[in-house]
Each structure stands twice: as structure tokens, then as C-alpha cells.
Amino acid sequence: PPQHLAIYLAADDETPSATTTLPCDLCGRKFTEDRLDRHRAACSRPKPRKPFNMAEQRLVEEAKELGPSTAPAMKPKARQVPKWKQEHEQLQHALASAKAAKQGGTAPPELKVEDSRKECPHCNRKFNADVADRHIPKCAESSTMRAGRLMRGAGKGAGANRHSSAPPEPEVRFKPQPRPKRR
Numbered sequence: 001p002p003q004h005l006a007i008y009l010a011a012d013d014e015t016p017s018a019t020t021t022l023p024c025d026l027c028g029r030k031f032t033e034d035r036l037d038r039h040r041a042a043c044s045r046p047k048p049r050k051p052f053n054m055a056e057q058r059l060v061e062e063a064k065e066l067g068p069s070t071a072p073a074m075k076p077k078a079r080q081v082p083k084w085k086q087e088h089e090q091l092q093h094a095l096a097s098a099k100a101a102k103q104g105g106t107a108p109p110e111l112k113v114e115d116s117r118k119e120c121p122h123c124n125r126k127f128n129a130d131v132a133d134r135h136i137p138k139c140a141e142s143s144t145m146r147a148g149r150l151m152r153g154a155g156k157g158a159g160a161n162r163h164s165s166a167p168p169e170p171e172v173r174f175k176p177q178p179r180p181k182r183r
Helices: 003-009 033-044 054-066 083-103 129-146
Strands: 021-023 030-032
Touching: 030 033
Parallel strands: none
Antiparallel strands: 021 030
């Protein structure tokens, strides 16, 4: 066995030097006499380490995955504000302007709201861009047909005769037929 293991394997030999450990002058760790010289040589060498940068490591790994021809470009994306956050800011602005109006102060400046939806020119509803591209032609076609349709309240309805002086004629659904005679 190697020399440093021989000390631990020699159970019969109970010499004090076999189990004695000495501290390192530099780091304070304890080693057996035969290992202490080798540790001091390693411990005395300076170990400069640069800080680990995970972003650089990720770029190197992505470059390996993509191949040597394309290098990944790290461009900061313009983040779109989520809808819930826009609505929250609108609420806060409305509360602040109401408070200012109540106290007689000036209202805060108008809040700009980003709406990425497209508005249909026919029905004034708002849709996502790809849905609006499907909806607008259908809505344009149906809005041209709407001109000839009956609209609510645009004609003489069932209750139109209600205010006249003469009672309305009862509606006859069927005429009674004479019964055949029995023989």
C-alpha cells in the first residue's frame, strides 16, 4: 500500500509518530508528518481565481449548441407591460385624480394606455391583430346586409294597436266545420 495509507493500516504498530498530526503554518489544517511537507508546497502557491460569470458560461454553451457559424446576440428586449399592470396603474391614476378633485387641487397628468388591439370600423369592437384580420371582412359583409334587415322598434309591431279607441279584432286561428250527420 502507499506510504500515507500504511500508517492507518498498521494497527499492530502503536508508535506515537504514526498517529501524530501537525498543523500547517499557513492554513492551520492538520496533517501527518509525511504529508505535511507536500501540503505546505501546495498551500504556499497563490491561487488566484476570477469570479465566475454564469452569463458568459451560458453564452459559451449556446454558441456550442448553435454551431460555430452563428453567435448568439444578447439584445435587451423591450418588455410589454402586462394588461393587469396597466389596469392597476389606471386605477391608481383614477384614485389620485379623484382625490385631487375632491381636495380642490390639480389633477395629475393624463395616463397613456397602450392598447395593442385593433378596432373594427363596423362594430367598434377591439380584437387581437390576427383575430381582427379574420373578423373585419366578415363584419363588413354582414354590415352591408344589416341595412335591409328589420331592426328593433323600426316598424309596426304587435303592440302598435294598443292605444287605438276600437278594440282589436280577435284573431281566428281556425274555422269550425259543420259536423256530419249520423245515419
